[in-house]
Amino acid sequence: MLKEVTQEEFRQEVDKGLVLADFFSSTCGPCKMLSFVLNDVDKTCGDKVNILKVDFDKNKELVEEYEVSGYPTLILMRDGVELKRTTGLQQKPVIIKMIEDEA
Amino acid sequence: MSDKISYSFSESLIKRQAEAEKQMLAEWKSGEYTLEKPLIKLNPYLINPLAAVVLFTTEEETAITMTVYGKEERGNIVHTFPRAKEHVLPVLGLYADCENRVELRAYEGRAHEITIKTEPLSGDAPKLCYMKTEPEYTSQDLIFVTPSLNALATGFDYRGDVRWHLTVPVVFDLKRLKNGNFLIGTERVLQMPYYMSGLYEMTMAGKIVKEYSIPGGYHHDQWEMENGDILVLSEDPDYVTVEDVIVLLDRETGKIKKRWDLKDCLTPGEGPSGGYTDRDWFHNNALWYDKNTDSITLSGRHTDSLINIDYETGKLNWILGDPETWPEEKLKYFFKPVGEGDFDWPYEQHACLVTPNGDVMCFDNGHYRSKIREKFRLNKDNFSRGVLYRINKENMTIEQLWQYGKERGEEFFSSYIGNVEYYGEGHYLVHSGGIQYYGEHASEKPAALMKDDPNVRAESITVEVLDGKVIMEMKIEGNFYRAEKLPLYHDQDNLPLGEGIRLGEMGVTPEFDTLIPMEPCGELLSYRYEAQIIEEEDRFTFKAIFEGGQLVMLMLENGEEEHGYFISTAKNKFNALCCGTFIENDPRSITLSVNKAGLKGTFDVRVIVDDKKYDTGIQIRCE
Numbered sequence: 001m002l003k004e005v006t007q008e009e010f011r012q013e014v015d016k017g018l019v020l021a022d023f024f025s026s027t028c029g030p031c032k033m034l035s036f037v038l039n040d041v042d043k044t045c046g047d048k049v050n051i052l053k054v055d056f057d058k059n060k061e062l063v064e065e066y067e068v069s070g071y072p073t074l075i076l077m078r079d080g081v082e083l084k085r086t087t088g089l090q091q092k093p094v095i096i097k098m099i100e101d102e103a
Numbered sequence: 104m105s106d107k108i109s110y111s112f113s114e115s116l117i118k119r120q121a122e123a124e125k126q127m128l129a130e131w132k133s134g135e136y137t138l139e140k141p142l143i144k145l146n147p148y149l150i151n152p153l154a155a156v157v158l159f160t161t162e163e164e165t166a167i168t169m170t171v172y173g174k175e176e177r178g179n180i181v182h183t184f185p186r187a188k189e190h191v192l193p194v195l196g197l198y199a200d201c202e203n204r205v206e207l208r209a210y211e212g213r214a215h216e217i218t219i220k221t222e223p224l225s226g227d228a229p230k231l232c233y234m235k236t237e238p239e240y241t242s243q244d245l246i247f248v249t250p251s252l253n254a255l256a257t258g259f260d261y262r263g264d265v266r267w268h269l270t271v272p273v274v275f276d277l278k279r280l281k282n283g284n285f286l287i288g289t290e291r292v293l294q295m296p297y298y299m300s301g302l303y304e305m306t307m308a309g310k311i312v313k314e315y316s317i318p319g320g321y322h323h324d325q326w327e328m329e330n331g332d333i334l335v336l337s338e339d340p341d342y343v344t345v346e347d348v349i350v351l352l353d354r355e356t357g358k359i360k361k362r363w364d365l366k367d368c369l370t371p372g373e374g375p376s377g378g379y380t381d382r383d384w385f386h387n388n389a390l391w392y393d394k395n396t397d398s399i400t401l402s403g404r405h406t407d408s409l410i411n412i413d414y415e416t417g418k419l420n421w422i423l424g425d426p427e428t429w430p431e432e433k434l435k436y437f438f439k440p441v442g443e444g445d446f447d448w449p450y451e452q453h454a455c456l457v458t459p460n461g462d463v464m465c466f467d468n469g470h471y472r473s474k475i476r477e478k479f480r481l482n483k484d485n486f487s488r489g490v491l492y493r494i495n496k497e498n499m500t501i502e503q504l505w506q507y508g509k510e511r512g513e514e515f516f517s518s519y520i521g522n523v524e525y526y527g528e529g530h531y532l533v534h535s536g537g538i539q540y541y542g543e544h545a546s547e548k549p550a551a552l553m554k555d556d557p558n559v560r561a562e563s564i565t566v567e568v569l570d571g572k573v574i575m576e577m578k579i580e581g582n583f584y585r586a587e588k589l590p591l592y593h594d595q596d597n598l599p600l601g602e603g604i605r606l607g608e609m610g611v612t613p614e615f616d617t618l619i620p621m622e623p624c625g626e627l628l629s630y631r632y633e634a635q636i637i638e639e640e641d642r643f644t645f646k647a648i649f650e651g652g653q654l655v656m657l658m659l660e661n662g663e664e665e666h667g668y669f670i671s672t673a674k675n676k677f678n679a680l681c682c683g684t685f686i687e688n689d690p691r692s693i694t695l696s697v698n699k700a701g702l703k704g705t706f707d708v709r710v711i712v713d714d715k716k717y718d719t720g721i722q723i724r725c726e
Binding site: 027032 | 343380381382615616617619649651652653654655656669670671672673713
């Protein structure tokens with residue numbers, strides 16, 4: 001499942017199994033492209049991972065808490081514990097491998 | 104508004120040179136040119152305005168000694184060409200904006216002086232600040248520098264006069280080959296910021312003898328093997344990670360004969376330097392093949408270390424660098440410092456070499472001078488140096504035997520690029536090519552990203568040291584990737600005639616896996632994007648200006664067949680800019696090259712900008 005979340009929603013969801021957090025900005029071209037990629041990823045393995053999109057500019061507390069220094073940043077977590085992190089635009093096979101390695 | 108975006112076709116340099124040479128030779132053959140009245144062609148290969156060719160015939164086979172007169176006798180450049188009746192002789196080492204005097208003297212025979220008038224150099228030649236040499240310093244060698252910013256490859260003589268200059272941005276290392284030609288990176292960018300299509304084998308007159316195209320491109324450094332094959336720093340053609348692949352090119356065919364991927368012997372993220380990124384995790388900026396150990400030494404800027412791998416197996420032999428932050432299982436590969444003298448590890452170093460007795464040298468940029476973020480040193484408090492280490496692989500110890508530059512501090516500090524050269528025991532060249540000031544102090548940000556900022560000052564200092572004494576010091580404006588000391592002429596064929604040969608292949612440009620589902624809007628891409636397409640025989644390049652944050656994808660479409668190439672409009676697209684020559688002044692500028700390899704048919708070029716897919720009015724045909 002893929003959805004954009006608020007800080008509160010993020011906190012409610014992040015502890016529930018495998019979560020891929022996408023810290024994005026609406027002022028960033030690679031972030032816009034990544035959203036198309038994540039749509040595709042969701043179609044392929046949406047049953048294995050919950051994809052939460054976090055607006056970097058609107059959720060500064062989460063940005064600080066997760067030490068996100070730029071966007072787009074993807075953080076794969078299980079039950080709230082960070083497993084992997086990538087920065088910059090990633091292609092679909094890279095993200096799918098990252099998820100399937102941990103699924 | 105025009106009905107389509109700007110389009111041009113650019114013939115390859117090798118073809119344009121071939122045409123120019125053909126015309127020159129035809130003119131010579133159609134006339135009666137003698138020693139006293141030769142045909143003179145200035146800049147015969149279109150890219151070296153300080154070279155000429157003189158063509159004439161003698162009745163008997165005779166050797167010709169050419170003297171290009173210097174501003175003083177010491178500056179004369181003299182070369183004797185072998186016996187011939189038909190003479191096609193390159194004239195090298197002319198001064199710009201000058202009536203150059205050149206003497207042609209037949210063996211035991213007559214001499215004739217000709218005059219060659221040259222034009223002033225354009226703004227792409229570097230400006231000399233000073234050149235200091237000892238009176239006994241050689242006058243036949245030039246100090247060649249290669250570009251890192253806007254100024255282009257240039258050769259300075261012992262006085263600091265420019266005697267050689269190329270007007271195309273060929274880049275990275277200029278390395279002389281056993282046949283007297285040299286290898287240098289092409290001016291054709293495969294992927295920004297500096298992944299080039301391959302290498303040119305070129306004469307000093309600027310003639311391209313061979314062009315090698317490499318699917319993963321070329322960057323930083325190359326090495327001629329004993330059999331003539333060429334080791335090249337390259338990368339995976341998909342560019343997921345960069346600067347971590349080495350290929351061996353067959354000299355005659357340009358095909359890849361062997362390949363090493365550094366991910367096979369190191370794990371990305373181990374021992375990261377201050378400039379580390381996930382993509383550019385190693386940042387391989389030099390290679391050196393050592394016949395004695397059949398191994399390759401490499402300089403990984405983003406691991407703060409030199410590594411040595413076995414040529415046959417690619418297995419890791421040793422790591423020279425600060426072991427801090429490296430994982431336990433890699434520590435056995437590191438050396439332990441011994442000796443009483445000063446000792447520093449290299450940080451974000453460049454240009455490794457192995458001396459004939461197995462010592463290891465590099466240009467230690469010293470950038471950050473720590474692997475721990477909290478201990479990072481500011482550039483203004485830092486130093487760079489040439490350094491020589493003696494390593495003992497039996498007991499894994501290392502001793503620092505020599506260094507130059509530490510004592511000069513900030514004034515000699517280059518956060519990037521630079522090199523050392525070995526000319527014999529105690530005789531070295533140290534090139535601090537990336538000195539950058541912002542106002543009063545060393546800049547903390549690359550000058551390539553601040554090209555129009557008046558507070559930025561870029562400089563390059565090259566020093567030659569003999570037995571502890573500086574015998575040459577040159578300072579020029581701008582940054583220069585490397586410096587090499589070479590004579591212009593050599594004792595083999597200085598001007599092989601005939602059309603240059605294109606070898607190897609460009610490879611398939613990686614596409615973006617995910618396409619943006621969108622129909623063409625039926626509108627042309629607006630003129631405000633200043634878009635242009637430059638087509639070449641084997642690829643085309645799309646240039647435009649987009650605002651930061653726009654979603655942009657170039658599309659090639661032929662019916663149902665679609666190919667998408669994502670274009671980043673991120674504000675900070677590049678770091679570790681060892682060559683910022685191709686970075687446009689306008690940070691909104693984008694450049695994307697697409698190779699025709701792997702494509703077949705005629706494609707409409709369209710561009711997605713945010714929520715619309717625009718036509719360009721341009722079609723590209725791929726055979």
